[in-house]
Amino acid sequence: MRLLALAGFAQVEAGRTLDLSDPASLSFAIMPELVLCAGAMVMLLVAAWRPEGAAHSRRVALGSMVVALLSLVAVLFMQWQGHAAGPGPIAVDGFRWSSDVVFLLATVIAIGLSMDYNTREGINAPESHVLVLLATVGMMVMAGARDLMVLFLGIETMSVAVYVLVGMNRRSARSAEGALKYFLLGAFSTAFLLYGIALVFGATGSTNLSVIGGRIGALSMGDSPMLLVGIALLLVGFAFKLAAAPFHMWAPDVYEGAPTPITAYMAAAVKAAAFAAFLRVFIEAFGHLYESWHAAMWWLAALTMFAGNLIALQQRNLKRMLAYSSIGHTGFLLVAATAATSQVAGAFLFYLLAYTLATMGAFAVIIALGTGEHPRERVEDYHGLWTEKPGIAIAMAVFMLAMLGFPVFGGMGFFAKWYVLQAALDAAAPQFRLAIMLVLATTISAGYYLYVVMVMFMKPRPEQATPLPVVGVMSRAVIYAAVVVLLAFGVFPDPVVRWSRNGTELRPAMPPAAALPVPLGR
């Protein structure tokens, strides 16, 4: 009978409230994840069945892209149907689907870029594409998790796959160093997170975000030290995953060591997933304790903005520069998170899409211009790019301006910053000082974003520079598609604004009407 119910998915009418205690409904609620999981396993077997080779690796990559696109179709189908969910371990809402769209987009781009990169670097590992899919499964679980245990499962699924991906270039000592550092610090941060979960469970008697939020609201538990320590540990754990200052030390080394497509994937999707989970936990479960965690988040945002952007000024390696720039962007997003209104999610999703396209585009340029002997990761390698590859130079300029938040030429980047500022200023507790700092930090960031643009257009190409390679098909497609999308939605942002705000509001969980059982120890 269950199988018949599973087969009848397509007939489910739109806008239904799913009962997550029923296995069939629960499976329906996680359909995109299941599609991705099943597809990844098939691709893993395909990858193993034939001997290694460049052609085989390409086949697996194309297959993996198809699997990610199928999952994207499933996500869009679910978003279009607009279901809600009863109490349960997983959320069924617009925030989850919109985040998933960004993750899957980043996945497709990362696999595409890996195709070019792996061929060039001689990395014969079709598994790397499958690992990207598996990491994405973890991300999608994180974005939907409404239970701390499910969240933990998602984080681990994502992290373990990404640890391996960072070390994929096993002949490079840098890559191995990055992988080991990421693994050790990742395990360390997971311990913080897990201890935080344990203490929150101890204080509230549940791991479900709605139940935790409801109990905190009903019992006004703001004075419980166990709960506050638990929240603090969760904050530290998340700050590590987000690479927010002062927990950001691992990021530049790992980003530099990892294969460039994986760096792009980490800077965009891994960060986005950690942010999505972070926002949901802190708004839905701990929204009632805003006064308690607000100050910590405020300092985290302020420190991260300035640390990221100031250190980025010093960098002459483009990968490291983009790593610090991504730390700076974490700070900007934390400004929105500090405001903690229901608009935050919309601003966050818009920012995420713009930032994902710009960052992955910039990394795609690095991949496109590098070769095995000349990785072209230093800023000097970009001197006079305009004279040799004008199209790529213009695209890189658009990405830099988008990350800076420049109007019109920066496309969506300008509106992304605008909506974050708006969310911070429209909040019940407006963040004036943070907003001013955000503008200041953005001005600082102009120092390195515009420097890259300047050297490309105004410096002469060095005489002894080796000729640039022919840009790979996939890199070219990614670069120009990203430019077109960034610029088009920069002129007409309405569809993206609607998409990012449609049913994505996150609210603190309300206590249910019925009397609550008093948790242990109170």
Place this chain on the structure above:
Amino acid sequence: MDRTYLPILLLLGFVLVNAIGMIALSHLTMRLRPTPVKDTPYESGIPPLGDARERFSVKFYMVAMLFIIFDIETVFMIPWGAYYRELSCTTALVGGSCPAGAISFFGLGEMMVFMIILLVGFLYVWKKGALQWD
């Protein structure tokens, strides 16, 4: 309620004092008369051969990893086995067995999904040649 934790606190204190005390006492009372034989690392009575930091084949690492994977599988299967009846029943058990008509596929299906995932991993490992020693 707090008093119930007192024995644990006492045990903790005892362990700490004991551990520190043993090391401190042996340091205070010992007479240091080193000889070359005494300074060699203890190798169960056999004279040590060469350095301990030796390179060894990655194959051992592979076997250890595979062992952990298939070991963890059991950690999941034993609780599943213990709760199989409850998992395969849509209502509460009556006298240790499921009432007629309430038996569900869920318990078996859950393990089948797990086994299929594990099988995929196993096939991958096998095809990659990780199970061959040479």
